[in-house]
Amino acid sequence: MFEKILIANRGEIALRVIHTCREMGIKTVAVYSDADKTAAHVLFSDEAVYLGPSEPSLSYLNMDALISAARQTGVEAIHPGYGFLSENHEFARRCQDEGLVFIGPPPEVIQALGDKITSRKIMLDGGVPVIPGLSRCEPDMAVLKEAAKEIGYPILVKATAGGGGKGIRIVHGPEEMEGAVAQASSEAFNAFGNREVYIEKFFTRARHIEFQVLADQYGHTIHLYERECSIQRRHQKIIEETPSLALSPELREEMGKAAVKAAKSARYANAGTVEFLLDEENRFYFLEINTRLQVEHPITEMTTGLDLVRLQIEIANGRELSLGQGDIRPRGHALECRIYAEDPEKDFFPSPGTIRFMKEPGGPGIRIDSGIYQGFEVPVDYDPILAKLIVHAGTRDQATAKMLKALQDYIILGVKTPMEFMTDVLNSESFREGQVFTDFIPAHFSDWKPDRDLADVAVMAFLAHDQETAGKKKASLGPEKAPSPWDTLGNWKL
Amino acid sequence: MEYNLMVNQEKLSVQTVISKGGGISQRSNLSQGHIQIQRENRSCEAEFVNVSDHQVLIHVDGKIFNAYVSRQGNTKTVVLRGRSYEITDADLMEETSSGKKSFLNTASVVASPMPAVVIGILVKIGDRVEKGQGLVIVSAMKMETTLFAPFEGRVSGIHADIGDKVMPARILVDIEKD
Numbered sequence: 001m002f003e004k005i006l007i008a009n010r011g012e013i014a015l016r017v018i019h020t021c022r023e024m025g026i027k028t029v030a031v032y033s034d035a036d037k038t039a040a041h042v043l044f045s046d047e048a049v050y051l052g053p054s055e056p057s058l059s060y061l062n063m064d065a066l067i068s069a070a071r072q073t074g075v076e077a078i079h080p081g082y083g084f085l086s087e088n089h090e091f092a093r094r095c096q097d098e099g100l101v102f103i104g105p106p107p108e109v110i111q112a113l114g115d116k117i118t119s120r121k122i123m124l125d126g127g128v129p130v131i132p133g134l135s136r137c138e139p140d141m142a143v144l145k146e147a148a149k150e151i152g153y154p155i156l157v158k159a160t161a162g163g164g165g166k167g168i169r170i171v172h173g174p175e176e177m178e179g180a181v182a183q184a185s186s187e188a189f190n191a192f193g194n195r196e197v198y199i200e201k202f203f204t205r206a207r208h209i210e211f212q213v214l215a216d217q218y219g220h221t222i223h224l225y226e227r228e229c230s231i232q233r234r235h236q237k238i239i240e241e242t243p244s245l246a247l248s249p250e251l252r253e254e255m256g257k258a259a260v261k262a263a264k265s266a267r268y269a270n271a272g273t274v275e276f277l278l279d280e281e282n283r284f285y286f287l288e289i290n291t292r293l294q295v296e297h298p299i300t301e302m303t304t305g306l307d308l309v310r311l312q313i314e315i316a317n318g319r320e321l322s323l324g325q326g327d328i329r330p331r332g333h334a335l336e337c338r339i340y341a342e343d344p345e346k347d348f349f350p351s352p353g354t355i356r357f358m359k360e361p362g363g364p365g366i367r368i369d370s371g372i373y374q375g376f377e378v379p380v381d382y383d384p385i386l387a388k389l390i391v392h393a394g395t396r397d398q399a400t401a402k403m404l405k406a407l408q409d410y411i412i413l414g415v416k417t418p419m420e421f422m423t424d425v426l427n428s429e430s431f432r433e434g435q436v437f438t439d440f441i442p443a444h445f446s447d448w449k450p451d452r453d454l455a456d457v458a459v460m461a462f463l464a465h466d467q468e469t470a471g472k473k474k475a476s477l478g479p480e481k482a483p484s485p486w487d488t489l490g491n492w493k494l
Numbered sequence: 495m496e497y498n499l500m501v502n503q504e505k506l507s508v509q510t511v512i513s514k515g516g517g518i519s520q521r522s523n524l525s526q527g528h529i530q531i532q533r534e535n536r537s538c539e540a541e542f543v544n545v546s547d548h549q550v551l552i553h554v555d556g557k558i559f560n561a562y563v564s565r566q567g568n569t570k571t572v573v574l575r576g577r578s579y580e581i582t583d584a585d586l587m588e589e590t591s592s593g594k595k596s597f598l599n600t601a602s603v604v605a606s607p608m609p610a611v612v613i614g615i616l617v618k619i620g621d622r623v624e625k626g627q628g629l630v631i632v633s634a635m636k637m638e639t640t641l642f643a644p645f646e647g648r649v650s651g652i653h654a655d656i657g658d659k660v661m662p663a664r665i666l667v668d669i670e671k672d
Contacts, residue, residue: 350635356564357548384635408576413564458579461561464542
């Protein structure tokens, strides 16, 4: 087994990897930027190497600095986490060339699956259902419109490279096609340096269901069942659960087989996620394979009892996967809430700041994957995820009740978080009934306001707390006091 | 004593009687006592203990409420049963607002709403700008935001460069009204 690995990431996911490494007796090397000198992942690692300025391209995306940190500390492998360089085939190849093990799939697999047209073709050849569409970049507008007519509107114009909601346009009729293609193409070029776009059918009401897969380097591939990730804001998931209420046992088995087929067709190795779209008639279509550990992997760990990071490391080390499909028997129901520093009352706008006070919930079946501590200053330079709250219980109702309790007991002061919003989502009838689609938040919670019915008690707490700090308060009323950001919010618009 | 409070942007006038000492805990280093508040026709009373700098225990009719409190300037965030309340003493706000704050409220300057990095400056000194015209683009936590002109006028100063880290109080652009 490896003796030492470098974690090319930060925040909660770097800590998540450190936890497993320590259990396995593997030493860890953390890397950090100027903004992260005292970040939690640095404090908990065995060694830490400075990469560069806070700007991601100069630190966490800086391949030269990462490779040199790996050389300097003598590690044998690099775990990329999620985001940053985790799905960058050039980085995976660099590692390979330098004799370092990249904990993830081989570079050529990352490259093939990173291109949407290539991965569509791989799936079509492998007999995996894909969204009706045109599996090529078609410059002739007449041919394109003819194809669109056959597929049926609405149509999605999509960039072949990249993701994150960029280079995508919805087209409702042939008259919108030309403009949409031009816009998507130019946006894709600006974001990913690639103009190519293609078309596929757009589903207004669909579910986002993904299957966790595991494959060793010798072609043995299994799946670890599904995750339902339909509750999203800004195309980013915020609440995930497993199992999904939408799948019957037969459909689950069919989709699981398709996920394994998809991974095998792509010659996949290591942990990956096959994403499907499930339409209202319960037909499923391949969307893409994420070639990394997912943010929401803990819910699968809770129901299957497996440690995905351990399996990733073992597979990367060349071990055969000893688990067969029949060994995977998920139990109960798991939920995850992603706690970001953001303000749900202001369109989920980021809310950086210092964590002034923090208290984590406890009790059976509650797991917290966190990257913060009291006194930590949340940097403005990176994705504002603070922590993930994960619960596991026998049934969906019990898991929901446990999550509601955990959200109420999770105190984070100093930055805004969406925890109140999530409480209302979990309490809503549409969530309780499992009516979750990708348009869930805009459809049910577009002008959400928190319900604050304990104002009297809050006022008493405010005044009672005053007694304690009255002396301190006077001292702070100096002329240097800057107005809070919320005082000045009137000056600008989103 | 009368307090004028802002509770989540809502004004509340509260009559308060607080007596310290006695109460639930015998630990002498903690402030504790009895509190009674009255607003409109409602009255409410409780025993309280400051359990720590950030935690206040409130007993109302035998019910226990754990409130978590943090203070930033004159505003305190109180988290109670999973809900957060932003409470400001409005009297103190007026006392301290004679300087910078009232200046900012006239919206004659442009400042970032949050700590951010400047990634684009769309105007130069001497430019005439319309109300609502984009002036500066800032980025925080992977989200880009354009700061707009609050009124029409002429740009008389730019106090930021691309790549600068800016704080909410920092003025980025001056606009002179006609």
